[in-house]
Amino acid sequence: MxxxxxxxxxxxxxxxxxxxxxxxxxxxxxxxxxxxxxxxxxxxxxxxxxxxxxxxxxxxxxxxxxxxxxxxxxxxxxxxxxxxxxxxxxxxxxxxxxxxxxxxxxxxxxxxxxxxxxxxxxxxxxxxxxxxxxxxxxxxxxxxxxxxxxxxxxxxxxxxxxxxxxxxxxxxxxxxxxxxxxxxxxxxxxxxxxxxxxxxxxxxxxxxxxxxxxxxxxxxxxxxxxxxxxxxxxxxxxxxxxxxxxxxxxxxxxxxxxxxxxxxxxxxxxxxxxxxxxxxxxxxxxxxxxxxxxxxxxxxxxxxxxxxxxxxxxxxxAELEKYGSEPPSDEAERRVFLIDKVTAFTQDAISLTTGEELKCGDKPNVFSTLRREFGKWNTHLDRSGEKFNKRIEKEVEKYEEKYRGRELPGFINYKTFEVMVKEQIRQLEEPAVINLKEIGDAVTKAFIQLAESSFTRFPELVKKAKAKIGDIMRKLLSTAQSMLRTQFKMELLVSSVDRTYSSSLSESKREKDEDKLKGKNIVRNMDNHATLQEIMLHIKSYYKIASQNLAYQIPLVIRYHILQESAIQLQREMLQVTQEEKDMYKLLCQDYDLDMKRTALQGQFKRLMEARTCLAEL
Incomplete structure (x- = not known):
């Protein structure tokens, strides 16, 4: 050569x-x-x-x-x-x-x-x-x-x-x-x-x-x-x-x-x-x-x-950090490892329900779901009110004929008022329950997503967390649904503080006067015009109070049970899991494929570090 x-x-x-x-x-x-x-x-x-x-x-x-x-x-x-x-x-x-x-x-x-x-x-x-x-x-x-x-x-x-x-x-x-x-x-x-x-x-x-x-x-x-x-x-x-x-x-x-x-x-x-x-x-x-x-x-x-x-x-x-460290072989250290993993998860679950920053995993935005679902509920209340107001004009005369007794024109028949208000409130009950279930499903999904990202390498721990989440959410959904139905039963009592009702009635009268000025005529060609018009004012005034109650109380019930209580109960039950001796080793068994991936990443990291050293020595 x-x-x-x-x-x-x-x-x-x-x-x-x-x-x-x-x-x-x-x-x-x-x-x-x-x-x-x-x-x-x-x-x-x-x-x-x-x-x-x-x-x-x-x-x-x-x-x-x-x-x-x-x-x-x-x-x-x-x-x-x-x-x-x-x-x-x-x-x-x-x-x-x-x-x-x-x-x-x-x-x-x-x-x-x-x-x-x-x-x-x-x-x-x-x-x-x-x-x-x-x-x-x-x-x-x-x-x-x-x-x-x-x-x-x-x-x-x-x-x-x-x-x-x-x-x-x-x-x-x-x-x-x-x-x-x-x-x-x-x-x-x-x-x-x-x-x-x-x-x-x-x-x-x-x-x-x-x-x-x-x-x-x-x-x-x-x-x-x-x-x-x-x-x-x-x-x-x-x-x-x-x-x-x-x-x-x-x-x-x-x-x-x-x-x-x-x-x-x-x-x-x-x-x-x-x-x-x-x-x-x-x-x-x-x-x-x-x-x-x-x-x-x-x-x-x-x-x-x-x-x-x-x-x-x-x-x-960055990939390796997602996998975290391996569980220690020492039993005492292994338990501490499990407690730390579960504690981090439950703290994140509570943070998730309060809108705070999470320590691990991708953050599912629960509050955006709540705003969207509660917004749908409020929209439903408003639209129901609008439809109710339009329907009153056609139906109030029918109820007047059915329930009016010996009252002279101009006197309000309470039975007519009560029947119409109750019927409208009953129509809102099932949509409220549907709203509860949709939010319950969304929160359950968010908790499961959090469990999967928190316990990435531990399928048995994910499985255990999912089971706990499912049980807790089923119980709380049942409790919340019972409370919602109780709320509707209370609303069917058709009762209000005098001052609140008087204020709502006054507002309805002002709106009626404004409609007159604009050329609107709500009730036409009725012999008992004064009586029917007065009934409609009272019905609209009360429905406004009832819908405001429901717009506030239903989200409050849902948020309390489905968010706050679920996170607290999940924390309590998951921490109890860490004390079960027989399950500790099973819960920390790593997913084989993920463990292999982690090992491969460790090998890759080692290769690259050695390569960096080779380049530095050139």
Whole structure:
């Protein structure tokens, strides 16, 4: 490989090491990292390219290594330093003593990851190669694209492989390395088609042409045109390489010797010599280009990666806070934990009914519901009064004929007055009960919502709270309904303080006089005009008092029982739950899915914190 100057090495290596460290921490689960993914059709020469770059033999023949992603981390060492290798997978790390052992170690890793040699796995094998003859570069080798399933493979093996490849190449920070043999029509290769699907403008794609020694005579100029970016243009262009052939593999020709033979091949080739002169040929030039591409990509991405890590940390911490701390294992501490959880919930329940700030959970606005429902009740009273006033004119004469005794005209028949008032008040009773039930349902829903947000991870505690809320609300609704009906029975007594009634009657008379001035005539063509008009004044005056009583008393009864009493009783009964020895462990059993989510968030938070430390040390 060509020697990079020390200043360049000092700049490149830390950047690549940083991204490798972030990837090894698993940060790629949380945000996209700069990477180079290598894809190619079967028999494209992909493995040969990776071998040429790394200087080690990889599993061949059955294509075992391509059954899962392989992260190939190459680190350039100084001349004279010993070769070093390491393979990591499933939490296992093994040092590799010599380049000759790499292939066998990879086979062993695959045997543990993909138990069936014909299956595909998304688990990553990380292979680290440190040598004076490798570039500073990290590549992710993906399974070769296959079209036909071999014996024992699932019929959809091709689609499984494509799904895995798309997962990597769809990431916007991934450079796609498409390996294509020179002896096929590049436009027909599945690998290039997949790259074009996710990178329409070819911004992230680099083409590598292999097997130039197998090109049919007469097609060399086409290959040159492809490499010069004249056929299917890619922003990053193309490179052409000649790697070990089957003959050289059998003879175990060394990689340094292969590099020299490749150089000689391009220098002497009639058509491809120009590509060599232009810097588009050989594995050496490819390594330099890829190292520059990756290091530049990392440098330009780092500021945004830092921002994303901080953003993700903030989001993760906020999510974790919603889950709270785990219950202690110590019994005494566990009880204190339960008491604290229940106390916070019951205090929030009381705060909910008084309109104060809640300590935990999203705040359901109960008072907006109350205002809306009580507003509907007042509107109903007003509309009922308006309809009643209009109906009096038509019905008062009928009641006068039915109930008037020996009174002379001008005298008020109390029976007529009382019957009409009672009938109107009775019509208001059921709407009041409906209003009570609607508010009861809304408050019950708010309490349940509060319980679910307060006891997020504890389904048994939520279940217990819901049962208590249901029982309490049923009892209080029954009590409140009984009190409402009693209120209506009292209103049917048709009684009022003299001064209050006189004041209402005077107001009704003033309104009648104003109507006269405006040309309105409430009662027309009646012989007993004075009597009927007087009765209507009294009925309207009393209904005004009764409706005012109901407008005030009904909401008061509902608010007292459904809000105040329910919260107090809920507090009393939930605190009693904390004293029940046998239920304590059951109540604090955590929801499995939520517990798993919490564990995952803790892992994510730890990864991101370690990533922040890595960035700070760069």
């Amino acid at each position: 060509s020697t990079l100057n020390q200043q360049y090495e000092e700049k490149v290596r830390p950047c690549i090491d940083l991204i490798d460290s972030l990837r090894s921490l698993g940060v790629e689960k949380d945000l996209a990292l700069p990477a180079i993914a290598v894809i190619g059709d079967q028999s494209s020469g992909k493995s040969s390219v990776l071998e040429a770059l790394s200087g080690v033999a990889l599993p061949r023949g059955s294509g075992i290594v391509t059954r899962c992603p392989l992260e190939l981390k190459m680190k350039r060492m100084k001349e004279g330093e010993e070769w070093y290798g390491k393979i990591s997978y499933q939490g296992i790390e093994e040092e590799i003593e010599s380049p000759a052992d790499v292939e066998e170690k990879c086979r062993k890793a695959l045997g543990k990851i993909a138990r069936s040699w014909l299956s595909i796995s998304e688990e990553l094998i990380s292979l680290e190669i440190c040598s004076a003859h490798v570039p500073d570069l990290t590549l992710i080798d993906l399974p070769s694209i296959t079209r036909v399933a071999v014996k024992g493979q699932p019929e959809n093996i091709g689609e499984q492989i494509k799904t895995l490849i798309r997962k990597y190449i769809s990431r916007q920070k991934t450079t796609i390395l498409v390996v294509v043999p020179c002896n096929v029509d590049i436009a027909t290769t599945e690998a290039l088609k997949m790259a074009q699907e996710v990178d329409l403008g070819g911004e992230r794609t680099l083409g590598i042409l292999t097997k130039p020694d197998l090109v049919d005579k007469g097609t060399e100029e086409t290959v040159v045109a492809v490499v010069r970016n004249e056929v299917i243009p890619l922003k990053k262009g193309y490179m052409i390489v000649r790697c070990r052939g089957q003959e050289e593999i059998k003879k175990k020709v060394s990689f340094p010797e292969v590099i020299e033979k490749e150089k000689a091949f391009f220098k002497k080739h009639v058509y491809f010599q120009t590509l060599y002169d232009e810097g588009h040929a050989t594995v050496t030039k490819l390594a330099e280009k890829l190292t520059h591409e990756l290091s530049h990509h990392i440098e330009t991405s780092l500021p945004r990666i830092e921002e994303q890590i901080e953003e993700k940390l903030e989001e993760t911490q």
